[in-house]
Amino acid sequence: xxxxDDLPLVIPVQSLSDHFICAVCMxxxxxxxxxxxxxxxxxxxxxxxxxxxxKCPCCNNRxxxxxxxxxxxxxxxxxxxxxxxxxxxxxxxxxxxxxxxETNQEESPSSFSPVENVLKSHVKKSLxxxxxxxxxxxxxHKQKLAQLDADHQRLIxxxxxxxxxxxxxxxxxxxxxxxxxxxxxxxxQELSECSQMVATAYDRYLTEHIPDLTVLxxxxxxxILCKNVTVKDVMLKPSDSLKEVTDYLKSHMEAEGDDIxxxxxxxxxxxFGPFSKYSIDEMTQKVQSIEAGGISLPDVTLxxxxxxxxxxxxxxxxxxxxxxxxxxxxSDLPKQCFSVNFEANKVYKVDYFSCKECxxxxxxxxxxxxxxxDHELVPYIMNHQPTWACCYCPKKKKCQLQGKPTQTSQWxxxxxxx
Numbered sequence: 509x510x511x512x513d514d515l516p517l518v519i520p521v522q523s524l525s526d527h528f529i530c531a532v533c534m535x536x537x538x539x540x541x542x543x544x545x546x547x548x549x550x551x552x553x554x555x556x557x558x559x560x561x562x563k564c565p566c567c568n569n570r571x572x573x574x575x576x577x578x579x580x581x582x583x584x585x586x587x588x589x590x591x592x593x594x595x596x597x598x599x600x601x602x603x604x605x606x607x608x609x610e611t612n613q614e615e616s617p618s619s620f621s622p623v624e625n626v627l628k629s630h631v632k633k634s635l636x637x638x639x640x641x642x643x644x645x646x647x648x649h650k651q652k653l654a655q656l657d658a659d660h661q662r663l664i665x666x667x668x669x670x671x672x673x674x675x676x677x678x679x680x681x682x683x684x685x686x687x688x689x690x691x692x693x694x695x696x697q698e699l700s701e702c703s704q705m706v707a708t709a710y711d712r713y714l715t716e717h718i719p720d721l722t723v724l725x726x727x728x729x730x731x732i733l734c735k736n737v738t739v740k741d742v743m744l745k746p747s748d749s750l751k752e753v754t755d756y757l758k759s760h761m762e763a764e765g766d767d768i769x770x771x772x773x774x775x776x777x778x779x780f781g782p783f784s785k786y787s788i789d790e791m792t793q794k795v796q797s798i799e800a801g802g803i804s805l806p807d808v809t810l811x812x813x814x815x816x817x818x819x820x821x822x823x824x825x826x827x828x829x830x831x832x833x834x835x836x837x838x839s840d841l842p843k844q845c846f847s848v849n850f851e852a853n854k855v856y857k858v859d860y861f862s863c864k865e866c867x868x869x870x871x872x873x874x875x876x877x878x879x880x881x882d883h884e885l886v887p888y889i890m891n892h893q894p895t896w897a898c899c900y901c902p903k904k905k906k907c908q909l910q911g912k913p914t915q916t917s918q919w920x921x922x923x924x925x926x
Contacts, residue, residue: 528586532557532565533806534651540583541576545569548579642706645782645824648807649699652783653692660688695783698826702782705825726818729828730757732835733792737761738828746818750777750811753829761837769841772834779817781807782826795832845909846872850897858898860888868900875901879908 530537532553539551547566549557557565558573667680709724725746730739730753739760745752754771761768778795780786784807786794794808809821817823846858861876862869864884876885879901901907 524589528589529651534655535806537582537586540579540586542579542582543569543571543577544575545571548582551576551578642703645699645702645706648781648783649695652695656688656691656695660684694785698783698785702825709825724818726823726825726827728823728826730760731788731791731828731830732757733788733795733830733832734835735837736788738788744818744823747816748818749816750813753777753817757831765838767838769836769838771831772836775831775833775835777811778830778832779809779811779821779823780828780830782824783807784828791828791830792832795830799832843874843878843909845875845899845902845907846894847897847899847902848910850894852895856894857891858894859890860892860898861885862888866904866906868904868906870898870900872899872901874909875899875907879906 525536528536530550530553531547532549535550537548537550540548541551541554542548543554543564545564545567547564549565554565554576555573557563558571558576562570562572564571663684664681667677667684672680705727709726726744727741728744730742731737739757742756758768776795776799778791778798780791794805797803798805798808798810811817811821811829815821817829846856850856859873860869861871861873861880862885863871863876863880864886866880866883869888871880871885871888899907902910
């Protein structure tokens, strides 16, 4: 036994917990297995990697599933670590509460009244929940940084094997480093914004009660993948479900002048976490991979109908809810002459054109694009507010669009499924 084993030493949790993280799933190891090259992973993670690539994810050493060794002692160490951490957390908050009560001595539960014990229990639970919430944000941020660094090193190694000249290699590495720096700054900014939003929301509600951060209103983004539409800073309340999300999207698209007619039967909703900042094409690709292969991604969650999104899934600020599938809008309908859809009680802004070839003024934009396609056209009056079904194209018997209301009605009927 070492001489210092009996000393009441305190070791930082972070210095140990990082060594219990699986390099594949970036979560604490479960059913840990050891490779011949000396690396540990979750059992399921390393078996899947070896079956696919037959290599160690860390060093690319060739291995087989039969080479893996179940590390029972390491699992026991992880279990012991978790148990001791919980005990240390309890002691920490006991001391914190005692200090708040202006007492420096450790008091036994019997020295508190029943009401004080209840209050102490709830205060400690709230403090633990809030600290874990913030630490979870930091952990996700750190995992993303580690993944970014690993990808950066891999790209550099691949560049070195492409047979480039020294100057070409230097330029390519410089570009990779610049891109790496930019992504790193974006992740740091996301953590800063998330932390600030958490602190602002907590400060606002703390004057009334001590809430759990997972049930606070949060700001998220909404995205319709098939329309390339993103709506930022949408306030989501704890009681909101997907119905409120779709209602908000309908209101937004109506304000943009492209009303949503119907959501297709194949529509699904996915949530991307705050550190998963992808382009619309990248999000589409990831969702398609999930749908095609049945795989799961740690930062992407399939959302179900009739559930309270924040309460059920613990959504975090700056998350993005994406709509995947067919969303039919007004712009998808066949073009119609303005005179067909005119309603006397509505206000319209219409662009009118003059067709030099046909000698007609007051031609609406749909007729300009269809009936007078390839003709010599010039703007006549822009953003006009007509008070009647004004378009001279049908009046001059040139209109090809007036006979399509029945077709449009059929499209409405076909699409109105959700």
